[in-house]
Amino acid sequence: MTPVLAPFPEMLPLAETLAPLIGADLAPVDWHQFPDGESLVTLDADLAGRDVALLCTLRDPDRHALPLRFAAETARDLGAVSVGLIAPYLGYMRQDRRFAPGQAVSAPLFAAFLQESFDWLVTADPHLHRIPSLDRLFTIPARRVVTAPLLAEWIAAHVDDPVLLGPDSESQQWVAGVAARVGCPYEVLRKHRSGDRSVEISVPDNPALRTGTPVILDDIASSGRTLVRAIERLREAGTRAPVCVVIHAVFAGKAHADILAAGARQIVTTNSIPHASNAIDLSPLIAGAIAETAAGLTFQQLESPYSDQAKWSKGSKK
Numbered sequence: 001m002t003p004v005l006a007p008f009p010e011m012l013p014l015a016e017t018l019a020p021l022i023g024a025d026l027a028p029v030d031w032h033q034f035p036d037g038e039s040l041v042t043l044d045a046d047l048a049g050r051d052v053a054l055l056c057t058l059r060d061p062d063r064h065a066l067p068l069r070f071a072a073e074t075a076r077d078l079g080a081v082s083v084g085l086i087a088p089y090l091g092y093m094r095q096d097r098r099f100a101p102g103q104a105v106s107a108p109l110f111a112a113f114l115q116e117s118f119d120w121l122v123t124a125d126p127h128l129h130r131i132p133s134l135d136r137l138f139t140i141p142a143r144r145v146v147t148a149p150l151l152a153e154w155i156a157a158h159v160d161d162p163v164l165l166g167p168d169s170e171s172q173q174w175v176a177g178v179a180a181r182v183g184c185p186y187e188v189l190r191k192h193r194s195g196d197r198s199v200e201i202s203v204p205d206n207p208a209l210r211t212g213t214p215v216i217l218d219d220i221a222s223s224g225r226t227l228v229r230a231i232e233r234l235r236e237a238g239t240r241a242p243v244c245v246v247i248h249a250v251f252a253g254k255a256h257a258d259i260l261a262a263g264a265r266q267i268v269t270t271n272s273i274p275h276a277s278n279a280i281d282l283s284p285l286i287a288g289a290i291a292e293t294a295a296g297l298t299f300q301q302l303e304s305p306y307s308d309q310a311k312w313s314k315g316s317k318k
């Protein structure tokens with residue numbers, strides 16, 4: 001039977017590109033929010049005997065998580081034989097340890113919450129800086145889409161004389177990898193965060209920055225403070241206006257406007273979270289990852305366009 005792709009409302013544009021790539025019928029989730037804050041989700045499609053993938057990006061996870069679980073359990077209740085989750089942005093991954101006494105370690109708690117309702121998961125570059133891979137968090141098959149090849153393609157095609165900049169030491173390996181693909185120099189900035197919106201950045205002296213175009217690469221722009229501070233320091237150092245390439249366009253509050261006001265020449269993001277800055281389409285990579293992660297189900301088997309994707313975990317839910 002034809003599998004079903006069921007996107008939450010804001011993910012409909014990505015779903016329309018993705019559905020033909022994975023050979024699925026589209027069945028959008030209707031999400032009604034009552035005045036008292038409760039949700040009613042509706043899956044008005046024949047799901048009996050079918051493999052179902054829900055598509056929901058998990059920015060603002062507190063708001064999305066419960067309706068998402070309701071939708072997954074409803075799909076099963078309506079006869080779906082399997083229910084997978086495509087969450088191009090997976091929230092809560094940054095709280096992966098107890099940074100102060102008594103804090104919740106939210107990343108494994110959120111993973112445990114999700115996998116109670118899903119048979120497999122596909123996400124894009126989760127913020128796993130201290131947890132080595134998704135299989136430390138999930139026992140269901142869970143695959144990470146690696147966006148680096150697409151970021152490199154975009155930079156090579158759109159930026160003259162790029163010099164890639166990672167915002168902090170944690171980004172070293174990742175930025176080095178993208179720079180190697182582009183064939184350009186890179187540098188890693190020094191960052192100190194003392195609060196949600198308190199970030200200080202310093203820029204090492206690098207001769208390439210005197211002539212090239214700085215391209216700040218970051219996985220997430222949330223408050224935007226990291227990018228704002230980096231841009232301010234670069235402009236003080238007399239560089240060209242920087243380009244910002246970000247995977248996940250979280251952009252809390254007026255973060256996007258703040259980054260532009262600080263002097264960014266351009267901000268581009270992937271479509272893991274819908275935003276006007278989306279310029280890099282992840283659907284071919286997501287399709288390849290679904291075909292591999294949901295192997296054995298009816299999602300069309302596709303060749304992933306990139307063969308160097310990170311290893312993925314296998315497990316069994318049932």
Ligand SMILES: O=P(O)(O)OC[C@H]1O[C@@H](O)[C@H](O)[C@@H]1O
Nearest residue numbers: 167220221222223224225226
């Ligand atoms: O500075 P904001 O935008 O709030 O947060 C995003 C930054 O915080 C880090 O965890 C991310 O990797 C990124 O560098």
